[in-house]
Amino acid sequence: MPPTNDQFENSYELGPTSPSRNGFDVADIFTVSHLDCESSSDVKSFNPSKYSKRHSVREAVIPVQLHTGNDDHEHDAHFDTRLDSIGSGSSSISAAAANGQTDFPDGGLRAWLVVLGTAFSTLASFGYINSWGVFQSYYEQTLLKDHSPSSIAWIGSLQICLVFLPALFSGRLFDLGIFKFPFMVASAVLVVSTFLVAQCTQYWQFVLCQGLATGLGVGMIFGPSLSILGHWFKQKRGIAMGLTTFGSSVGGTFFPIATRRLIPVIGFPWTMRILAFILLFALCIPCLTLARRLPPKAASGGLFNFRLFTDSPPFSIYSGATVCMFLGLFTVLTYIDISAVTYGVSSEHSFYLVAIANASSAVGRLVTGFVVDKSGAINFIAPTTFLTGIITFVWPFTKSVSSLTAIAVLYGFLSGTIVSGFLIPAFLLGEVEDIGRRTGMIMTMGAIGGLFGTPISGAINRVTGGFVHVGYFAGSMIILSGTLMLVTRHFVLRKLWGKF
Structure with missing residues (x-):
């Protein structure tokens, strides 16, 4: 079932504070992997413009994207793989996201x-x-x-x-x-x-x-x-x-x-x-x-x-x-x-x-x-x-x-x-x-x-x-x-x- 706008809003607030020039950073998309998304199309249907306006740009982060070919199907498969790997890579990180906490301790x-x-x-x-x-x-x-x-x-x-x-x-x-x-x-x-x-x-x-x-x-x-x-x-x-x-x-x-x-x-x-x-x-x-x-x-x-x-x-x-x-x-x-x-x-x-x-x-x-x-x-x-x-x-x-x-x-x-x-x-x-x-x-x-x-x-x-x-x-x-x-x-x- 596609995620609701409320779910996306909560997820977006967990992401980095630095949207890219188009208002949606690749790292922001990664936090969606903790939600109940059935396919990458659910992710691509999300328009974060109203959320990016509410969050000030505090630093610029430039994710380096390696070439994965021109075929859209291959790109979607690669993207879904990234979502799965990040969603399952660390249970502690997933738990932090689920609890509304940042991924970085930044203290303690x-x-x-x-x-x-x-x-x-x-x-x-x-x-x-x-x-x-x-x-x-x-x-x-x-x-x-x-x-x-x-x-x-x-x-x-x-x-x-x-x-x-x-x-x-x-x-x-x-x-x-x-x-x-x-x-x-x-x-x-x-x-x-x-x-x-x-x-x-x-x-x-x-x-x-x-x-x-x-x-x-x-x-x-x-x-x-x-x-x-x-x-x-x-x-x-x-x-x-x-x-x-x-x-x-x-x-x-x-x-x-x-x-x-x-x-x-x-x-x-x-x-x-x-x-x-x-x-x-x-x-x-x-x-x-x-x-x-x-x-x-x-x-x-x-x-x-x-x-x-x-x-x-x-x-x-x-x-x-x-x-x-x-x-x-x-x-x-x-x-x-x-x-x-x-x-x-x-x-x-x-x-x-x-x-x-x-x-x-x-x-x-x-x-x-x-x-x-x-x-x-x-x-x-x-x-x-x-x-x-x-x-x-x-x-x-x-x-x-x-x-x-x-x-x-x-x-x-x-x-x-x-x-x-x-x-x-x-x-x-x-x-x-x-x-x-x-x-x-x-x-x-x-x-x-x-x-x-x-x-x-x-x-x-x-x-x-x-x-x-x-x-x-x-x-x-x-x-x-x-x-x-x-x-x-x-x-x-x-x-x-x-x-x-």
Whole structure:
């Protein structure tokens, strides 16, 4: 029996708050599967226009539709299959819909324990990586002083690349329901590699242990830690992401100070061993608290779904924005310490610049968490991306302690907003069952920029003998990224005002 208008009204109110341009989002149709519909014709006979007018558009969600052929019968059969699979995929979700509840907890003890775990995982992963600027400066002056800044920078860039590159693999495993075991193995790899760095004395050993092994461990931790938030939060996804990435700011502030303070007292080997024990403690918390909520779903398209780029132009453009962003984003954090030493600032003060930048980024990440839930991610991070590019242009011309400190504070805050919010558009450019692979693809594209960005900056520094042209290169890449973000927003909204 076809559902009544009252049934449809109740079902529509359970759906997402973001109708598409024709007023009826594909995700809204999925909630009809909980009703007593006999065929897809019952669904297609529904006209939701009067309901879409009553519900304000709070965010734009672009479901990616894969090609299923031109035959209408095949399309209906495929659509009915989707309805059946979603209706029977999770009894808990069906029960939630039947009780008039949202599909996302958006709070509660279990959800906030997940946020706690992800915060500690980012502290031990991306927060540790964010302290690379201190190692870059220390290696240039001591252990690897016979190597060029560009060569040393390859260690850090390899870390950055591998933070994002394994996300493609870990994201696919996450979608298939395989999360806990890879996460624990990656945690062990990160801790062991940090212990091994203590024994390194030659360049290739640092590349192998601190570049390759540490990067792989961090990459298999960081990606799933962010994807899992998409299972637990929707309306409060921004604040959850902000609190999660706040952990990386805490790590990026703590690790540089601890490293430079401990080395003169106990030496480099024991400093690295103490850092490894800290990482071990921090990673025990996410291993105990993180868990998936939704049932696994083997979405079509393979490990790297190239059809996303043809089926969703906004996804393609945003991927390009991510590449450009990471080509320039880590340059200041990597070279601000050594640039200060070059300008005559004492090394006793210069290393604090990295910690100051990371501490300031914590504020930026929290602000982003509160703002993007109201304004939309790109609406907020595109302007801050442009401002980050401008600060990058200014950085080489600041040569005093006070001016460099101001740059560190401003750059840390602005870059923190980008890091905290850049994955949220990827959550919205498709469906939740594909969220791990989609974020993995975005992060893998960003890995390309992360791999080449700081070595290119180091090579420019070596050729020009300064940091002015380094700032021009990195700042231009960041400005281009902000421009592509706005293009993505235009493709999604097709209008000047709107939330995305």
